[in-house]
Amino acid sequence: MKINYETVHFNYADRIGNLTAEAVGVVKGEKHFPVYSGNQIFKPLSKSKPFSTPLFAYAEVFWSNVINEYFVSAPLYQLAFCHGYEEETQKYYDYGTVVPRIYNKDEQLLNLLEFFRKYPDKKVDIDQYENYCMMFYDYTDILEASYFQNHKDMAEQLAMQILVSVLKGDQNYHYENIAFVCNKKGEILRLAPMIDHEFSTYFMFPDNSAQHMYWYSELIRSMEGHEVQDYEYDCLKNPKERQMMEKSAVCLHKNLVYIKEHYPEVTGKFLEKLNCLKHDLEENPSPFYLQENIEYPGTANSYAYMSGKARYKDHDEEKAKLLEEKYSSREKKIDFHVLSVQSVQEIKGIIRLLKVMLEKENGNWDKVKEQNDEYKAETGFTDRKIKAYDKLELTDEQQIVLDALRQNCVEETLWSAIAAFQNYPFRTASGLPYQYKLKIGKDGTYNKELLIDRRENSKTLSWSSIKMAFQNCRQISGIVKRPKALGDIRGISYIYPLFWKFGLIEVPEETAKKMSGECDTAEER
Incomplete structure (x- = not known):
């Protein structure tokens, strides 16, 4: 074709x-x-x-x-x-x-x-x-x-x-x-x-x-x-x-x-x-x-239509000009x-899901895991990274964003992974569980802030901190022994497990066990 x-x-x-x-x-x-x-x-x-x-x-x-x-x-x-x-x-x-x-x-x-x-x-x-x-x-x-x-x-x-x-x-x-x-x-x-x-x-x-x-x-x-x-x-x-x-x-x-x-x-x-x-x-x-x-x-600006809607459908020129001023800076190459690599991976993910649902018995979800395992076997992760990747029990969406991140390790694909892993059960290097979700702004889109939920305590983690750690991790080879090895960055204890789960860094075996939940923490016992 x-x-x-x-x-x-x-x-x-x-x-x-x-x-x-x-x-x-x-x-x-x-x-x-x-x-x-x-x-x-x-x-x-x-x-x-x-x-x-x-x-x-x-x-x-x-x-x-x-x-x-x-x-x-x-x-x-x-x-x-x-x-x-x-x-x-x-x-x-x-x-x-x-x-x-x-x-x-x-x-x-x-x-x-x-x-x-x-x-x-x-x-x-x-x-x-x-x-x-x-x-x-x-x-x-x-x-x-x-x-x-x-x-x-x-x-x-x-x-x-x-x-x-x-x-x-x-x-x-x-x-x-x-x-x-x-x-x-x-x-x-x-x-x-x-x-x-x-x-x-x-x-x-x-x-x-x-x-x-x-x-x-x-x-x-x-x-x-x-x-x-x-x-x-x-x-x-x-x-x-x-x-x-x-x-x-x-x-x-x-x-x-x-x-x-x-x-x-x-x-x-x-x-x-x-x-x-x-x-x-x-x-x-x-x-x-x-x-x-x-x-x-x-170039693309997914929000440019808002001024067009105000002008041509609502016939509100004043509102149109305000919206133009607000969204005109969002134009992006x-x-x-x-886009092509990502779209092919996403289409392949939907094909796998369609085959699972339409072949043999309805709800044959064991096949999802089998196919995901086959798909993961095609990746080029090191053995240590595969262990972190394999324990995720990924949804198709998470599987695809991680594969896209591996193929094209840039801020855009990292942010996609972060968006896809909201409410996922992470653990810190000491084994303490936490989750996060993204803030939603007034226009219905995600703000680049993570709300960290640590049981009774909630904290905010900024995208700027994650970017800083991301830039540092790409300069590091070998095992990253502790969170602060990525930099003295606010919220690094929560960023470290994300990067390990995403396959961006390697960590000591004992730390990996704690972050994967293989070791119970004193708090949980």
Whole structure:
């Protein structure tokens, strides 16, 4: 497979027409996309779409190629410019993607929301449907609806699309993104191919590693489907949003279990195709790396949309200017190599989890450990570091961030590891247990402060202290005998165990036993 990351250039004035797409759903509005010869449609990146960065366009190119190559037929996206479009529309950039139109001249689309409004079904409570970005959706009721029960071929195609959406970590695979192709009379002809791949978890938040890992962990959490605890979404004050996030947190598991039980042939075909992708990712990952196009924008600011939303949706210019001033300094160069290595590792992690859940018996979690053990055996840690690494009983998320840290030992990957290990039971060099969590700021993102919980005592550990110790540890070879060997740094007694667990340092055998919990402390006895 060879993915084309070259750009196509158009002039807005040269268009042969506009595709007017009315957003039928919770988010109302019209989109006027320029159309060019060959039914090529320019899809711009929006200044007001949540967390939009140039990687939205790269994600469309990447996944359209992967889906078309390994799973089902899909229209191929390409990076594109439409010069003069931003000047004309203001709310859209003049860069985005171009994609072939997915229906013919005498055809039209009917999305699932429109379908169930037109043909109500007692199994689908469509009036309760909401379209939120950054959320997963339950499709079990949709598949239980009469239409899909009576049209097996259509249901099987939808089931395959749902499985693929889980693989690509689609955080916006809502009912309005799935459509039937109909003739002029409104008669259904076929299920439309998969489009809209921009909200792929692996390419979200390239400028904020902590937020990236949080949403990657939400993908894994929803696939595993563990019961939601009361405190998990305390940060969400809107009751409706909290309710939806609690459903999102378990719904991918429901989708996978349902499809495995009711569509075994589809599941089998998907696993065959998944194994081919897994093989190619492992044997030669380089074709799956994003290739930076130097004429395409290469910086990211996941919060720039907030000023765009204020200006173009809320029509509040004063608020827009304040938000521009607040967030304009967050622009960050995208490191395409680091991103590519990390995304391949993350995709491989989701593939392992999909195989565990869809093969043999449900809940066969012993296979997770087996596969993680195989994966760890591929790493290049020293024997002493493997011992520390092996005792972690890692989640997939933790496994992946540690592997990314090993491959690219920089502050970004270290911070991702710290974000992934919140509430993990650490021990100090003397064996005393502690945990930490990260503070969440007013904008819902992590502040770079760790709240250390030592039973009745709580302390704050700053990121600046961790960075200082990190810089020192990279200058040290051999065994780091005690915490202060990393420097006389505030909170070093808590940083030392983190670095050992992450495989960054080697420690004396006796200290390793205490930090791994093999030696009981006097306090615990």
